[in-house]
Amino acid sequence: MNQLARAATALAASGILLATTACGTSSTGAGAGSEGDRLKVVTAFYPLQYVAEQVAGDRAEITTLTAPGSEPHDLELTAKQVASLSSADVVIYQKGFQASVDKAVDQAQPKNVVDVSTVVPLAASSEAGEHEHEHEGESAEEHAGHDHGGTDPHVWLDPQNMVKISQAVSSRLSEVDAEHAATFKTQSEGLTAQLTQLDKSFEDGLKTCQRKEFITSHAAFGYLAKAYGLTQIGISGLAAESDPSPARIAEVQKLAKEHGVTTIFYETLVSPAHAKAIAGDLKLKTDVLDPLEGITDQSKGDDYISVQRANLTALQTANGCK
Structure with missing residues (x-):
């Protein structure tokens, strides 16, 4: 009996030791990025969400502030x-x-931030592939309302800019979670390969076209236009929700005739009314050119790469590219 009692006592002591050890591990907690403790990553809108998902993979829990189908410019948190x-x-x-x-970032003061505007320098709106007469016929107030401090924020529509953003995100994630730095680097390289192939598809697909000009409801495509030798003519300016003046609409109609434009492009997150009205007046086609500010059921694809390929096809068709 004494032997049995001693065995029971030893077993109980062992159980207490195990329990104490387990409690010690739990109370200490795993460090950020350690196995079983995913990073919490918050992104502002879709293209940045896409990069974070591709680079971080299952090492992060990713949330985005802009809900699918919402216009990001109008976001209220x-x-x-x-x-x-x-x-x-x-x-x-x-x-x-x-x-x-x-405002929220200034207020919250998060520990680690990737500000894309410091990764890809923002071009002045007049330098980002816009037609030189884009704002002709607008008042100074209308023009000021169409830009973002005089710069074009839509850097993500050039795939090579997305490569730079991917590398910056990988670098910051690696600083926060050094244990998985190799994983982030590998996944960033995989995304870079896809974006480089997309860039080549645009370059080859838009190399030989009957016309270089395209008309779109929202002047979001300056970086894409500049990258591939095109010229965008925006019905509205950089602010998607702005209404063009009658003088601007007349100017766009004139430019459409001068350049033999076949298609007026609109997008999924803002009203297509002005684009369709101009197309109707000139008996032209309409099609979607997606600025990729969000993915919806109406998007021509389910992620950045597939929607960009749909954009390429639309431009090739409209501009008579071979």
Whole structure:
């Protein structure tokens, strides 16, 4: 009996030791990025969400502030969303694009931030592939309302800019979670390969076209146009929600005739009324050119790469590219 009692006592002591050890591990907690503890990454809008998902993979829990189908320029944050910035391991946004996000970042002071505007320098709106007469016929007030401090924020529509953003995100994630730096690097390289192939498809696909000009409802495609030798003619300016003046509509109709434009492009997140009205007046076709500010059921693809390929096809068809 004494032997049995001693065995029972030893077993109980062992169990207490195991329990104590387990409690010690739990109370200490795993460090950011350690096995079983995913990083919390908050992104401002879809293209940045896409990069974070591709680079971080299953090493991060990723949330985006702009809901699918919402116009990112008009974003208003909830108190919960603002609070999420304080607790995030990494926040990825673009300063100057969404005023509510800029304010929330300043307020929350997150530990680690990737500001895309410091990764890809923003071009002046007049330098980003816009038609030189884009704002002809507009008042100074209308023109000022169409830009983002005089710069074009839509850097993600050039695939090579997305490569730079991918590398910046990989670098910051690696700083926060050094244990998985090799994983982030490998996944960033995989995304870079896809984006480089997409860039080549655009370069080859738009090399020989009957016309270089294209008309779109929202002047978001300056970086894409400049990268591939095209010229965008925006019905409205950089602010998607702005209404063009009658003088601007007349100017766009004139340019459409001068350049033999066949198609007026509109997008999924803003009203196509002006684009369709101009197309109707001139008996032209309409099609979607997606600025990729969000993915919806109406998007011609389910991610950045597939929607960009749909954009390429639309431009090739409209511009008579061979």
